[in-house]
Amino acid sequence: MAEAAAVGAHEHHHGPQGILKYIWSTDHKIIAMQYLFTGMFMAVIGGFMAYVFRMQLAFPGLPVPGYGVVSPGEYNALVTNHGTIMIFWVAMPVLIAAFGNFLIPLMIGADDMVFPRINRLSYQVFLISAILILVSLFVEGGGFGGAWTAYPPLSSVSDYNLTKLGSSIWLVAVALEFVAFLLGGINFIVTLMNARAPGMKAYDIPVVVWMIVIASILFMLSVGPLIAGAVMLLFDQTLGTGFYDPTRGGDPILWQHLFWFFGHPEVYVVLLPALGITAEIITTFSRKKLFGYKIVIFTAVATGVLSFFVWAHHQFIAGIDPRMANIFTVTTLLISVPIAELCFVYIATLYGGSIRLTTPMLWALAFIGEFLIGGVTGIFLGASGADIYFHDTYFVLAHFHYTFFPIAIIGTFAAFTYWFPKMFGKMMNDTLGKIHFWGTIIPFNFIFIPLFVLGLGGQHRRIYNYQNFPELAEMQPLRVLATGALIVMLVFQFVFFWNMFKSWRSGEKAGKNPWKANTLEWTTDSPPPHGNWPADDMPKVYRGPYEYSVPGRDDDYWPQNIPG
Amino acid sequence: MIERMVLQASSYAASVDGLILLITVLVGFWFLMAEGVFFWLIFKFREKPGRKAMYITGEKKSHKKWISIPHGLVLVCDVFIIIGAVKVWYNVKQHLPEPDYEVRVIGQQWAWVFQTPGPDGVLDTDDDIQTVDKLHVETDKTYHFKLESRDVIHSFSVPVFRLKQDAVPGRSITGWFHPTRTGTYDIQCAEICGIGHGVMAGQIVVHDAPEYASWVSDNAAAQ
């Protein structure tokens, strides 16, 4: 009934009907679903790749069940594409594109993005890029195997990488993916600036929206040089130019600068949305106002600013001027201050709360607990003197998995379980959710803590068989342990898919506001109709997003749209 | 900490390990503190019937100090780490002590080629000894290495020396090491360099003085 009225009121929104509605829609919620499920599909592929190469490392040379024997070239292609897919086709689309698209209009009280057709184009370009990256794995010569950082001359000269077609398609796919996020990013920023509900001032915007928009701004400002570098690399590969060829006046170090100028801000591009999601969840389930809303926003901006000053810490031993390394050590360690401050704020928010450990809350708390490990181990790598030893070891690998896994996987599960009722109108099963939570978190630590130890032992990355190195061969039990934990973790993901499917089919009805939360998305139906609210009843905003447990009120929540 | 897993075999290995220990202590303190407070708060303020959450904005000075004091302390710890890191870095990468010997290290797909001075002790003369995948050096001597690459980027990494430096095609990069312990140790390639990256294993053989002299004379004669 309400839905019919809403659709009627939004005649101008009418898009295509039937099946076309789902593939040719300009509705931000449908586009969010498209991004979400494409991202999940890619995550399954990335996870399968991890399974294959971890099996190879644990049992070198033996055929991997479900794959077969892993050749060195295939191993390189697997690790390269695992990294690329997990960052560019899982973390970015799910955290920024899917939740950005779903949440920004709903949380600021808009009926849609300001450029719905650009939004649709963004997804279509993204889909093409996803298909291309998968195609690149199966072309003649195999997938690109020069690591996700693609340092030339290995990536630029086919005589060196032996994957002429694979590396070019890989590069085109990555470039297209950037174009997709460029289009999406413009949309996010303009929507937040121009389409807020009446009364919503700068400090009434939910933190997650701020974070996604700050992340989009970071992305927009940092991606240009990488696109320039990627074009040059593509020309080197296909047209025979010599931009990175030292024998013809080019410079291979140049690519590293262009890549990491984007590559480091990119870390914060995915981190900030995850932090925003966590802020929404811990305030809701501890029934507390966020400790220092303005501190969080300013710290996020400070992080964004600093993130432009730190990129060369990836190149300490790459042959840059050692004096430059000193500057970047200072800036890199300085960035620990805002990040530490954000963690302190989140922990302080818990003080005095009434903490309900629901599944989304468990995920959000796990994010903080695990991310701290990733954060503190980063200090070792940012300090130039210690990086001489740690650079390109498994310590680096374990460190960034302790940041990226909480961001991309834990953050996503937190957001998904929290907003599932809004997305599908059904509650998820809490028991299955908790089984899945513990079945993911415990094995996760058992995968990467052994890898920290291996890194301390001097084991370098991207080597398909450590039996060739006498000093490393004896640490094999740790590799087997990590692989075993990975398999356990992957098995527990079936619980999640089962839970998702079952709850979607036959879950308990959710109602408008199952978590008793304040932000605007909980004031409309679940799932929200086309246009989000009836056109004559768009929400207005009267206060900030985290007014929980205000003294003198009977309810312990106070939605943003209720007057007085 | 690390020396239990990987030997310290060069003059600067101990200082790198010392820096790592310093960071571990400072960072470990903050980590344990944060996690401790975090779990204690979750336990202390779990949902109990009849208890309402407090209303704290965190905007007041008396509240903000709980953030700003740790903030300042983290900054102080950072300063200590920066000073330690730059000191070690300067010693290993910026400062070049006078060499006793020079060697040339060349990375190529997928082997290490080493050029060691012959009996005259000078590099780039006719009696130089060329070896593949095995670098022979003498203990307690300061070495300069000239690092080159013939094709793609490689990285010359000797974990027991705490030494790592990328070899970039088109450049000759100079560095130094000073072995302090005899033995045979792994050289790894630390930068992916193609399908043979996993087999690009070299070894560095550190001899004592008489053994090294006999190795030089044997091999110089053979050439």
Next chain:
Amino acid sequence: MWVVALALVALALLPEPGFACPVCFDPNDEHRQAFLATAIFMTVLPLGMVGGVGIWLRKRLRRLDDEEAPPEPPANDPS
């Protein structure tokens, strides 16, 4: 903050005969200077652009607030 940053840059640029640059590409300094100059350029440019627009938008917001609820803000006022 900025004083510290500038001091660091000055430190990096100082010609120091005492210590070598063992990883520099060639003895001439221009290549190294180019890396440093472009690094500073690429870092400062985006922050400058966003900072500039941020300040401009704030001013514009103030101006819009001062005018008592204008019926339609001017599309794009170049002045």
Next chain:
Amino acid sequence: MSTDAAVMQFEVRPEPGPGKKLLPDGVMGMVIFVFTEVMLFAGLISAHTIVRSRAAGEMWPPYGQPRLPLEETAINTAALLLSAVVIFFAQRAFRRGVGSARWTFLASIVLGIFFVASQGMEWAALLGEGLTMQSSAYGGFFYLIVGTHALHAVAAMLGMVWAWLRMSKGTLTQSQFSTVQVFWYFVVLVWPVLYWKVYL
């Protein structure tokens, strides 16, 4: 703190009015896009600076490579800058609803097309003299940077012709015009920088 005091601290806000837009959607989107483009060119220019510095002491352009035509390009540059001035007046006229706006706008389009066309002729001449992308890093960067700019100029031309057609039909809005104008300003203003770095 007493409960009343806590509730008191909430300022009672007046009934919110409709939100204000600081800039029209299209213009703001284009400004953000232009920032990305500026960074793209910053990356290209930085790469060029680094590779050029590597050849320090040697000749730049390298031996045997043709020199770039400075004077002809200076004329092109002047035409391009003039086009930006003309479009500024076209916008003023269009905002006041003057009928001649159409023809002022057309003049700036023609100047832009003149720029693109004569750059194309210059390329043809240089290719004839043996400067190609493969011949040296110098040639590679010339075609890369100037080509990227040419691509943007052509895109801007298409946008401006679209806007002109809509203007003729009377369906062009102020904000659409401003959107196209912002992009054209970007294409014009980035060119002197490229001329300075690549040609001089």
